[in-house]
Amino acid sequence: VLSGVYSVEAMAPREALGFPLNIRDLDLTVDTLDGGSALINEDHPGFSDAEYRGRRDRIVQLAKAYRHGDRLPFIEYTDKEISTWQAVYERLQDCHAKWACTEYREMLQQMEKYCGYRANNIPQLADISDFLQQRTGFTLRPISGLLSARDFLNALAFRVFYSTQYIRHHGNPFYTPEPDVCHELLGHVPLFANPAFADFSQEIGLASLAASDDDVTRLASVYWFTVEFGLLREGNDCKAFGAGLLSSFGEMEWACDADPSEECREMGSMKELTKPTVLSLDPVQAAKQEYPITTYQPVLFCADSLQDAKTKISHFCDSLTRPFFPQYAT
Ligand code: HBI
Ligand code: FE
Numbered sequence: 001v002l003s004g005v006y007s008v009e010a011m012a013p014r015e016a017l018g019f020p021l022n023i024r025d026l027d028l029t030v031d032t033l034d035g036g037s038a039l040i041n042e043d044h045p046g047f048s049d050a051e052y053r054g055r056r057d058r059i060v061q062l063a064k065a066y067r068h069g070d071r072l073p074f075i076e077y078t079d080k081e082i083s084t085w086q087a088v089y090e091r092l093q094d095c096h097a098k099w100a101c102t103e104y105r106e107m108l109q110q111m112e113k114y115c116g117y118r119a120n121n122i123p124q125l126a127d128i129s130d131f132l133q134q135r136t137g138f139t140l141r142p143i144s145g146l147l148s149a150r151d152f153l154n155a156l157a158f159r160v161f162y163s164t165q166y167i168r169h170h171g172n173p174f175y176t177p178e179p180d181v182c183h184e185l186l187g188h189v190p191l192f193a194n195p196a197f198a199d200f201s202q203e204i205g206l207a208s209l210a211a212s213d214d215d216v217t218r219l220a221s222v223y224w225f226t227v228e229f230g231l232l233r234e235g236n237d238c239k240a241f242g243a244g245l246l247s248s249f250g251e252m253e254w255a256c257d258a259d260p261s262e263e264c265r266e267m268g269s270m271k272e273l274t275k276p277t278v279l280s281l282d283p284v285q286a287a288k289q290e291y292p293i294t295t296y297q298p299v300l301f302c303a304d305s306l307q308d309a310k311t312k313i314s315h316f317c318d319s320l321t322r323p324f325f326p327q328y329a330t
Contacts, residue, residue, distance in 0.1 A: 018210065019209045020155075020157070022158075023068060023158040023160065024068045024069075026068060026141065026154075026155055026158065026160060027068050029147065029155070030064070031148075032143070032144055032145040032146055032147055033145070033146045033147065033148060044169070044177060045168070045169035045171050045175065045177075046168075046169035052170075055166070056166045059073075059165050059166040060144040060145070060166065062142065062165070063142035063143055063144040063164075063165060064144050066141065071126060072124070072125040072126040072129055072140065072141075073142055073165060074126065075122075075124070075165055077122045077167070080170050081122065081167045081170070082121070084167055084168060084170045084182075085119075085121075085122045085181070085182060086119045087173040087174075088174070088182045088186065088247075089186070090119050091173075091174065091249055092186060092246075092247070092249055095249040095252050096246070098256070098257070099239060099240050099252045099253065099256035100240050100241075100246055100252075101232040101234065101239040101240060102234065102239070103191065103194050103197075103241065103306060104191060104240070104241060104246060107191065107193050107194065108190050110131075110193070111123070111128070111189070111193075114127075115127045115128050115131050117185075122181060123185055125140045125142060125165060128185065128189055132193055135192075135193040135198075136192060136193055136194070136195055136198035137159045137198070138160070138161060138192040138193075138198050138201075139159065139160055140162075140163045140189070141155065141160050141162050141163070142162075142163060142164075142165050143163065143164055145164070145178070146178060149208075149216055149219075149223075150208060150211075153204060153205050153208035153216065153219055153220065154205060154208055156202055156205025156206075156208070157202060157205035157206045157208065157209055157328065158205070158328065159202055159328075161189070161201075163181075163184040163185070163189070164178075164179050164180055164183075164184055166180055166181065167180050167181045167182060168180045174250075182247055183243060183244075184243075186246065186247045187242075187243030187244065187245075187246045188243040188247075191243075194306060196306035196307045196310045197241075197309075197310075199310050200226070200306075200309055200310040200314065201227060203314055203317050204222060204223055204227075204313065204317065206317070206325075206326055206328065207219055207317035207322065209326060210322075211320065215320050215321070218287035218288070218320070219287075219317075219320075221286060221287050221288070221289060221291070222283050222313065222316065224291055225242075225281075225286040225289065225291070225300070225301045226242065226281070226286070226301070226303070226309055226313065227242060227243060228242045228243055228244040229244050229245055229255070229291075229297050229300055229301075230245075230281070230300075230302075230303060231245075231255065231300050231301065231303070232302065232304075232305065232306065233302055233303065233304050233305070237256070238255075238278055238300075238302040239256060240255060240256055241303075241306070244297075249264075250263075250264050250268055250296075251268070251296050254268055254275075254276065254296045255296075255297070255300055260275075268295060268296040269295055276296065276297055276298055276299060276300050277298065277299050278300050278301070278302050279299065279300070279301050280301070280303075280304075281303040281304075281308065281309060281312055282301070282312070283313055283315075283316035284319075285301075286301050289301075
């Protein structure tokens with residue numbers, strides 16, 4: 001429950017407030033940006049595969065039916081789905097050894113030990129959510145597709161991370177136009193077990209509650225340059241901690257290797273084959289930095305540590321014109 005401005009008596013239903021006040025209010029977030037089409041259009045690798053689309057619809061229905069407090073849906077993945085996961089998992093292993101930050105690599109080992117992470121097994125959200133809850137209080141909630149930035153960030157205020165449960169099309173294991181279980185579980189989830197990372201994710205979420213549209217855009221941009229594409233200094237190197245890097249071997253190599261391979265350059269569809277500009281993390285600048293969503297990032301931000309990111313993001317959130325400064329109590 002959030003406290004700060006509203007007394008218990010004054011608690012209005014979410015429809016009146018326009019934002020969730022309680023973790024249970026997340027049940028009222030139902031509209032995804034894609035209107036349920038799951039962004040499957042002619043360009044999508046699964047567009048003309050009826051079996052794939054039927055399977056995905058069934059998983060999406062489970063997410064739509066989910067209510068706070070329910071058991072997270074258990075998905076029995078097919079052999080085909082598991083081999084897609086396996087291709088991604090094995091390909092990423094070498095990349096993580098070279099370019100992932102230490103916190104991620106250590107946590108992935110723990111997830112292998114406690115959460116069923118393996119090349120030939122797609123972990124279940126329920127096992128991961130229990131693990132995260134013990135470590136940092138974060139939990140997972142299934143989602144059918146892309147949400148608005150506001151709805152997506154609002155949930156972080158309650159230490160809830162929305163996770164899709166379907167997997168990309170098997171025709172192209174190394175490409176997905178939208179989040180899928182590989183991106184969520186291999187990119188995002190491990191670092192939510194890190195206390196500093198969990199804290200600044202929640203700070204972004206708390207700042208997004210009742211924020212102006214401009215501030216939501218700024219917060220989404222800070223989120224993009226940290227949680228999605230953030231780099232972390234380790235000695236003279238910048239290692240990956242953002243999920244968009246950790247779940248994509250092409251972009252991870254592009255961002256972190258001094259001399260990216262030919263394959264990496266080709267996959268990135270970058271016209272100019274110059275390396276990205278890496279700036280020291282500054283949320284004020286990250287908030288207004290433009291970014292492409294379909295090509296490799298031309299500009300990236302590197303934090304000195306996850307604690308450094310937390311401190312800077314906290315200052316940034318305090319600097320916004322906020323209607324109130326909520327506290328979160330479980
Ligand atoms: N919706 N389901 C889902 N998953 C995301 O990762 C996601 C989203 N909506 C917006 C979003 N991410 C970000 O681009 C930021 O705008 C927050
Ligand atoms: Fe993501």
